[in-house]
Amino acid sequence: MLKSVMVEVEHLRKQYGDLTAVHDVSFTARDGEIFGLLGPNGAGKTTTIGCISTLLTPTSGSIRVMGCDVIKDSIQARRSMGVVPQEIALYDDLSAEENLSYWGGAQGLRGAPLKERIREVLNLTGLFDRAREPVKQFSGGMKRRLNFACGIVHRPKVLLLDEPTVGVDPQSRVRLLDLVREQARAGACVLYTTHYMEEAETLCDRLAIVDQGRICAQGTLQELRAMLGERDVLRLSGTFHPEQVREALTRIEGVEVIHADEAQLALAMPDASHRLPLIFAALNGSDLRGTTLTQPSLESLFIKLTGSELRE
Amino acid sequence: MGFVWISALKDLRRLRREPVTILAWLAIPTFVAVILTLVFGPRGSGPHGTLLIVDEDRALGATMLTNAFHQGALANMLTVEQVTQAEGRRRLDRADASALIVIPAGFSMSFVTRQPVTVDLIRNPAQRVLPDIIEESLAIMLDRAASFQSASGTPAIRLEANIIADKSEQPGGFAAILLPGALFMSVFFIAGALAADMWRERTSGALRRIASTPVHFGAFVAGKLLASAVIFAVVGAFGLMAAQVLMHLQIASYPAAILWISVSGCGLYLLMMLVQSAASSERVASMLTNLVTLPLVMLGGGFIPFEWMPRGFARLGQWTPNGWCVMQLRALLAGSPHVWTFAAAIAAVAIAWLVSVRTVRRAAC
DSSP states (O other): OOOOEEEEEEEEEEEETTEEEEEEEEEEEETTOEEEEEOOTTSSHHHHHHHHTTSSOOSEEEEEETTEETTTTHHHHHHTEEEEOSSOOSOTTSBHHHHHHHHHHHTTOOHHHHHHHHHHHHHHTTOGGGTTSBGGGSOHHHHHHHHHHHHHTTOOSEEEEESTTTTOOHHHHHHHHHHHHHHHHTTOEEEEEESOHHHHHHHOSEEEEEETTEEEEEEEHHHHHHHHOSOEEEEEEEEOOHHHHHHHHTTSTTOEEEEEOSSEEEEEESSHHHHHHHHHHHTTTSEEEEEEEEOSSHHHHHHHHHSSOOOO | OHHHHHHHHHHHHHHHTOHHHHHHHHHHHHHHHHHHHHHHTTTTOOOOEEEEEEESSOSHHHHHHHHHTTSHHHHHHEEEEEOOHHHHHHHHHTTOSSEEEEEOTTHHHHHHHTOOEEEEEEEOTTOSHHHHHHHHHHHHHHHHHHHHHGGGSOOOEEEEEEOOSOOOOOTTHHHHHHHHHHHHHHHHHHHHHHHHHHHHHHHHTHHHHHHTSSSOHHHHHHHHHHHHHHHHHHHHHHHHHHHHHHHOOOOSOHHHHHHHHHHHHHHHHHHHHHHHHTOSSHHHHHHHHHHHHHHHHHHTTSSSOGGGSOHHHHHHHHTSHHHHHHHHHHHHHTTOOOHHHHHHHHHHHHHHHHHHHHHHHHHHO
């Protein structure tokens, strides 16, 4: 069955004075799909989510959620959205049940359907037994789960998740990611921002790699890997003369210098382990301190596209 | 309207979980009432003041007049000091006394010979109650003397009162003068504390989250306003009750007074919310709140009633938001409620709400 487009972002641009936080961003996300925005902090992911969730007004471009223009018909667009912000946007002095009741009320749920849904969501997130305790007594992971629960209490068709696993212990992270998958399986379109490569690799059906407000590449994981080719990435640290090193290394067959500066080198090549002696020979005279070999991954692609590692 | 209730209930529930805060808020007006009772007595026996007398006559009539202020209730209220005219004027200029009486040379002889004579009274414009008492007492004394003097002729003693302060006297004693200001002082502090909650919601991301829901942001602010209105009504009722029990405060209409405290408290709450949303951080917001609250509370009759303030300050204070609320509460307690007062306050709250909705939403996003 053909999936329908739920979120459509076209040439989105958001400017704060002279700073362009988001520059000509376009993508679409469909129902049942987890679409990831992967990039470092300050890449423009949260600003993009802010524009989609109607919190921020785009400088230019258009955003449609379930066919509704988020600027012209913001209320209608918000009805179909659930937002799980980066912050734990809960009332610490209220119980889990009261928080869910409040956020469900804000989404227009009332009475018996709200109560029923609260019970469901508490069960889903494993918080049923702690439903009446004040949130301030919860662990960080439990708060994150409740934060997520408040975003899905009204069964949104479009779920916006802005780095929902920041500061979460591994167990809670696994549980949260399962919950996200469950929403997608149920037919929701999930927009997920993260700066964790592994999370994006294991969770997202399609991805956009974002850096400095621009989308560098987008597609499925396979499509993105294909962009890099089946090559390993060798990263070297030490003291280098970038121009000399670049000249020496490009003479070796199959080696591509994807980044070179005084302290770091990043090389892409097939079967790197067999080429190491040649590479070390070419770098003779450089003060080499560390070597890391990485198999093809999003990280390799990120380095290739942006010329730098994904920094937190 | 549905979400307004939900939002209000949320804030009231949160507040219920902080009983110490509620107790502190209720304690402020009670504490003020207790302090006022301890200082002025349960029936408001009044403050003590100084009466300066310039005796240029130095004869029996002047002595009798001076002694009259040493007797009965006046003796408890006044310390009488004899001064020279120049010193008396100087001290009055420094607001160092409540009034100055000048008994002219030849006063006693004029009394005996039934010649016209003028006694000057100069009031301290910064005070109202004690100068009023002195003026009225002096008028009675001179009236009696004049009637005795004029038993067979025309009355000849005339009181020349130099009245500078306006004479609108506050009925209901000292409680009615002191309590409204003190009550609004606590309302102002509570308004500041309630408005600070906006920062907690902003920091936690709850404001951003509510702005991304289909509910109108105005309903969210209205809910907070409704919760605040309930709190102000409870604190107001508690304060008025404490004042009635401890200080025998006369209250013409309980419901009108409580409604007024609640409505005007909402106005002050929105004012503080606007102040807080102008700040760049929670710490700056707290500083701004103090910067606004303390001078307004001082000028608005929170610490010192308008009657005890210099005239210029009193006038200014009565036009501060809280000072105006204090004046209207006094009128309500005295039994002269004005519909236009409520209408003006509700209109002001509505305008402040509209501005707050825009400002707070902008600050949240």
